[in-house]
Amino acid sequence: MVERHADPQHLCIYPFLAAASEYVDTTGITLDDLIRAASFERARLRGKARVIEAIKDGTIRKPVIISPAQADIELSSYPFARILVSCVGDAYLVRRYALSEAKAAHERLSEDSSLDIIYEMSEEFDIQMDFFPHAQDQVLMAFSDYLRFTTNLRDKRWKLVNRGLKSGKVKLSKSDFVRVVQEAMYERIKKDLPLKVPNEICKVIQGYTVDIKRELEENRKKLGDVGFESLVKDPDSFPPCIKAILGNLKEGVNVTHGGRFAVTAFLLNIGLTEDEVIAIYKNSPDFDEARTRYQVEHIAGDKGGARYTAPSCATMRTYGNCTGTDDICEKVHHPLTYYKRKLKLKAKKKKEKTVKSKGQVEKDEKV
Numbered sequence: 001m002v003e004r005h006a007d008p009q010h011l012c013i014y015p016f017l018a019a020a021s022e023y024v025d026t027t028g029i030t031l032d033d034l035i036r037a038a039s040f041e042r043a044r045l046r047g048k049a050r051v052i053e054a055i056k057d058g059t060i061r062k063p064v065i066i067s068p069a070q071a072d073i074e075l076s077s078y079p080f081a082r083i084l085v086s087c088v089g090d091a092y093l094v095r096r097y098a099l100s101e102a103k104a105a106h107e108r109l110s111e112d113s114s115l116d117i118i119y120e121m122s123e124e125f126d127i128q129m130d131f132f133p134h135a136q137d138q139v140l141m142a143f144s145d146y147l148r149f150t151t152n153l154r155d156k157r158w159k160l161v162n163r164g165l166k167s168g169k170v171k172l173s174k175s176d177f178v179r180v181v182q183e184a185m186y187e188r189i190k191k192d193l194p195l196k197v198p199n200e201i202c203k204v205i206q207g208y209t210v211d212i213k214r215e216l217e218e219n220r221k222k223l224g225d226v227g228f229e230s231l232v233k234d235p236d237s238f239p240p241c242i243k244a245i246l247g248n249l250k251e252g253v254n255v256t257h258g259g260r261f262a263v264t265a266f267l268l269n270i271g272l273t274e275d276e277v278i279a280i281y282k283n284s285p286d287f288d289e290a291r292t293r294y295q296v297e298h299i300a301g302d303k304g305g306a307r308y309t310a311p312s313c314a315t316m317r318t319y320g321n322c323t324g325t326d327d328i329c330e331k332v333h334h335p336l337t338y339y340k341r342k343l344k345l346k347a348k349k350k351k352e353k354t355v356k357s358k359g360q361v362e363k364d365e366k367v
């Protein structure tokens with residue numbers, strides 16, 4: 001096995017590796033030390049910083065480790081950060097934190113994608129792969145492993161039809177393989193989160209979680225300012241399917257390619273600008289402005305094609321995006337028709353209310 005596998009400096013970069021938790025075990029740290037001991041205050045502060053960096057920056061800074069003591073602090077801060085995330089108990093934070101840890105590790109892995117580390121990661125995540133003979137920037141990966149880790153990758157290039165196959169194995173560049181490893185890291189970090197942390201422990205560390213909750217709230221307000229409520233005339237009149245997708249985007253839940261397409265086309269067709277639609281995606285934990293802009297512009301027809309309309313109800317049903325139907329849904333075949341119909345009904349009701357209250361005033365004046 002690779003020599004650096006158990007080197008604490010190496011483990012600090014990848015604290016979710018099995019070897020990292022084994023290392024922490026060998027140091028003899030107890031949970032009580034981690035949450036109470038004065039000597040672990042630096043580890044606790046670093047654990048809190050990990051979570052706050054995840055909320056604010058969507059990634060986690062990897063400090064330069066210059067001493068074994070510093071490595072121990074860095075390594076113990078990881079389980080403490082997981083405890084903090086669990087005590088806050090917010091689903092968006094869990095995803096955001098896991099993704100930020102995975103992104104930070106991916107960044108380092110991309111900088112140092114030597115054969116040793118690629119083999120180490122493949123072994124760690126039980127991925128069957130090998131390099132192309134005489135081409136070490138190309139990888140062959142087992143078909144089942146490829147499927148296992150690419151279900152959340154939405155870009156077309158990840159579709160199997162856009163990949164070469166050789167003897168039942170999927171061909172990909174080394175950098176794409178490293179991106180797949182990021183998905184494996186994300187799954188590992190997210191696994192078991194939130195942990196079942198007893199209330200007493202959460203109480204002991206509430207001084208740290210208070211700051212995290214405040215940061216989370218501020219971040220929500222900031223993102224809320226560009227949320228769809230402030231951008232469109234009447235989001236209350238949106239069909240249930242579109243509301244559900246927007247709700248998921250707001251909560252940072254992974255939305256399928258079909259769901260993203262439907263909501264983007266719907267919003268562009270009711271008059272939102274491309275920038276306003278892009279702003280709606282900013283809550284996604286994996287938001288990438290350049291990629292989102294490209295896709296939104298494509299749907300808007302800026303890339304030389306015609307503007308797409310939103311999918312019909314039948315298509316929405318086929319792809320499992322028709323959710324929470326109501327009375328109006330029974331009378332329409334398209335989400336855009338639903339929206340127009342609901343706006344009309346609302347306007348009619350408003351008019352009736354005005355006429356009624358006007359009639360009442362006239363009646364009162366006669367009396």
Ligand code: SF4
Nearest residue numbers: 239241313316322329
């Ligand atoms: S019936 Fe149509 S408008 Fe209603 S929720 Fe389903 S897809 Fe949306």
